[in-house]
Each structure stands twice: as structure tokens, then as C-alpha cells.
Amino acid sequence: MDKLTSMVVFTKVAKAGxxxxxxKELGLSRAMATKHVMQLENSLGVRLLNRTTRHLSLTEVGxxxxERCLQILDDLEETELAVTRLQTEPRGTLKLNAAPFFGAYHLAPAIAAYLEIxxxxxxxxxxxxxxxxxxEEGFDLAIHLDELRDSSLIARKLGTSQRIVCGAPSYFEKRGVPKTPExxxxxxxxxxxxLPPRDQWQFVSQDGKSTVIKVSGTLEASSADALRMAAISGLGLVLLPTYMVGQDIRKGRLQAVLTxxxxxxxxxxxxxxxxKHLSAKVRTFVxxxxxxxxxxxxxxxxxxxxxxxMGGQ
Incomplete structure (x- = not known):
């Protein structure tokens, strides 16, 4: 028998006498209630209750x-309540993974606003x-900006981001504005x-035709943000997602071309x-x-x- 259930039955019997x-209170037969208490006594090797035909009383050990059973059951009830609150009320630590630029420029302001609520x-x-x-790494969720690799994960679309060619106005003053990908x-x-192939930029015309252009330049970098800053400085053109350069274009630091x-x-x-059983902190944050x-x-x-x-800055 389940010892926890037997402990519940014992406390009810002791209180009711x-x-x-x-x-009756537990919806059991009298025989089953008696069996639960006898099971506890047998497992402990002690008598918990003194029984007579007219009276029922606790032994000293009982x-x-x-007292210990009541404490354990109270602790269990508090634990279950706390776990339930974690599922219904956002609380606790939310461990989140994201790419550096998106996390710093878009998630950090969003997190600040979320934590206000x-x-x-x-x-x-x-x-x-x-x-x-x-x-494996204990994350509650992650923000993916590229193609999803793991089909076992649950994914919810949050938005989109285009990729756009852009450069500083000072660059275009010196080198002119490209009119076609060629x-x-x-x-x-x-x-x-x-991001291999690093020297090939792909474009799609309005009629749906795809074109791949082999490009070259004076800077290659493993950091997209480094390329962004170099472009703002007037060094050359970049092909970057709009979540990185959208604000720069709006503010005039960069100019979009080949749109x-x-x-x-x-x-x-x-x-x-x-x-299943998604926690309140994950559900509300998503x-x-x-x-x-x-x-x-x-x-x-x-x-x-x-x-x-901008709305998120």
C-alpha cells in the first residue's frame, strides 16, 4: 500500500477517534481504513492505536x-501549492538563450519591460x-534566428527579419549607388x-528569380556587429538582417540599396x-x-x- 495514503488515513482516524x-470522510470502507493503519503498524513494528469495542485512543508512540505525520503532510501541501503557483503565476528564474546582437539590442529591453509586469x-x-x-544545458527557452534543427522542440513564431544591403551615405558619395546585384x-x-559561403550573396528579384553574386572586399569578420560598425564608418557595403541595421537605416547612419x-x-x-505543463514564466514571456x-x-x-x-529601443 501507498505509505503516504496510509499516513493520511491514520491522521484522520486519530482526529476523528x-x-x-x-x-466516511475519505470515501473508503471501514475495512480499508483499518487495513491502512494496520499496514503502518506492521511496517513500523509498533502499535499506534489502542482499540477497544467502545474506544479508540493513541498510544504514546502513536x-x-x-505529530510527525501532520508536519509531513503540511509540508507536502505547501510544496504542492508552491509548485502549482509556479505553473499558474510567473515566478522563479527564466534561463534564456539568444544570439549576442539580438539578445543585447532587442531582448534586453523586452526583458526589462516584462519584469516590470x-x-x-x-x-x-x-x-x-x-x-x-x-x-542538456538547462535552458527554459531560446530565440532562434535561423533554420530550426531539432524537430522535437516546440517552436512559436515571434516575427520575421529581412536581409538588406546597406552602406553609409559617405560611402555612396565616393563609390556611387549599386542599381542591380551585378x-x-x-x-x-x-x-x-x-557564414559560408562568405563571398556569395543571394538575391531574389521581383519576378522570383534567384541570383547569387560573388563579392569581395577589404574586410572579413566573424562578427556581424563588427561588419555593421565598419559599414557605418564608411568602409563598404554589408548584407545584414534588418534586426541589426533597421534602426541605423531609420536614423540615417546607413542607407539601404537594392531593395x-x-x-x-x-x-x-x-x-x-x-x-505539456509549460511553466507560467515561459508561457507569459513567449x-x-x-x-x-x-x-x-x-x-x-x-x-x-x-x-x-523605435518601439524596442
Whole structure:
């Protein structure tokens, strides 16, 4: 028999002073209630109750055991309540993984706003590029900016990001503005050495035709943010996602070109290991990001004139 159930039966019998009354309260037969208490006594090797035809009383050992049982059951009830609250009320530590730039520029402001609403949550934000094993490394969720690799993960689309060619106004003053992807062969194109093939930029025309252009330039870097800063300084052109350069374009630090040849937008997902029994902190944070970034993220407002600060900055 389940010892915990037997402990519950014993406490009810001790409080009621009767097997029949305790059995009725618990929805058991009198015989089953008696069996539970006898099982406890047999496993402990002691008598917990003195039984007569008219009276039921605790032995000295039974009184000590009752006190400990009540404490254990109270602790268990508090534990179950605490766990239930974790599922229904956002609280505890949310461990989150994201790429460095997106995490610093878009998630950090979002986290600050989220914690204003849910002050009982703490966030551990780990910024690292590349794929991570959520279960192995103990993450509650991650933000994926590229193609999903693990089909066992639950994914929710938060928004999209285009990739756009851009450069500083000072660069275009010196080198001119490319009108077609073929023109890029005459320009200083800064490439990302961590994203092979680093010297090939792909474009899609308005009629759906795909074109791959082999580019070259005076800077290759493993950091997209380094390329962004070099482009802002006027060194050359970059092909970067709008979540990185959208604000720079709106503020005039960069200028977008070849906008008729933009590749298909990439989806941004929140991914987490399980859908069943999803904790309140994960559920509410994903909902919060979805509302903040969906359907058109603020970083895609680069095509419109600036009218104050961007929504997430």
C-alpha cells in the first residue's frame, strides 16, 4: 500500500477517534481504513492505536507519530501549492538563450519591460551564437534566428527579419549607388567569415528569380556587429538582417540599396523543450515577445521616416 495514503488515513482516524468516521470522510470502507493503519503498524513494528469495542485512543508512540505525520503532510501541501503557483503565476528564474546582437539590442529591453509586469521572475540571459541543447544545458527557452534543427522542440513564431544591403551615405558619395546585384562586383563588400559561403550573396528579384553574386572586399569578420560598425564608418557595403541595421537605416547612419532584390524574410522563433505543463514564466514571456514583435517587428520600420525612438529601443 501507498505509505503516504496510509499516513493520511491514520491522521484522520486519530482526529476523528473512529475508523468509521474517518472512512466516511475519505470515501473508503471501514475495512480499508483499518487495513491502512494496520499496514503502518506492521511496517513500523509498533502499535499506534489502542482499540477497544467502545474506544479508540493513541498510544504514546502513536502521539509522536501523529505529530510527525501532520508536519509531513503540511509540508507536502505547501510544496504542492508552491509548485502549482509556479505553473499558474510567473515566478522563479527564466534561463534564456539568444544570439549576442539580438539578445543585447532587442531582448534586453523586452526583458526589462516584462519584469516590470512580472517582478517575481528573474531572468538569466545567456548570449551565444550557434545551436545549444536546451535540455542538456538547462535552458527554459531560446530565440532562434535561423533554420530550426531539432524537430522535437516546440517552436512559436515571434516575427520575421529581412536581409538588406546597406552602406553609409559617405560611402555612396565616393563609390556611387549599386542599381542591380551585378553592380556589387565593383563595390567593397564586407563579408561574414562565420557564414559560408562568405563571398556569395543571394538575391531574389521581383519576378522570383534567384541570383547569387560573388563579392569581395577589404574586410572579413566573424562578427556581424563588427561588419555593421565598419559599414557605418564608411568602409563598404554589408548584407545584414534588418534586426541589426533597421534602426541605423531609420536614423540615417546607413542607407539601404537594392531593395527590389531582397531575399525572402527569415522567421524568428521562440523554442522550448515541452508544450505539456509549460511553466507560467515561459508561457507569459513567449506571449509577451509575440505581442511585442508580431506581426510586423519594429526593426522592419526602416522603410518609413523616423518619428521618435523605435518601439524596442
Amino acid at each position: 473512529s475508523f468509521a468516521a474517518a472512512a 502521539m509522536v507519530y501523529l 512580472y517582478p517575481d521572475v528573474n531572468v538569466e540571459l545567456v548570449l551565444q551564437a550557434g545551436y545549444v541543447d536546451l535540455v 553592380d556589387l562586383k565593383k563595390h567593397n563588400c564586407l563579408s561574414n567569415s562565420s 527590389d532584390y531582397v531575399p525572402a524574410a527569415a522567421d524568428i522563433h521562440a523554442v522550448y523543450p515541452h508544450r 506571449d509577451f515577445l509575440h505581442e511585442r514583435f508580431h506581426p510586423t517587428p519594429y526593426w522592419e520600420e526602416w522603410m518609413h521616416p523616423e518619428s521618435g525612438e
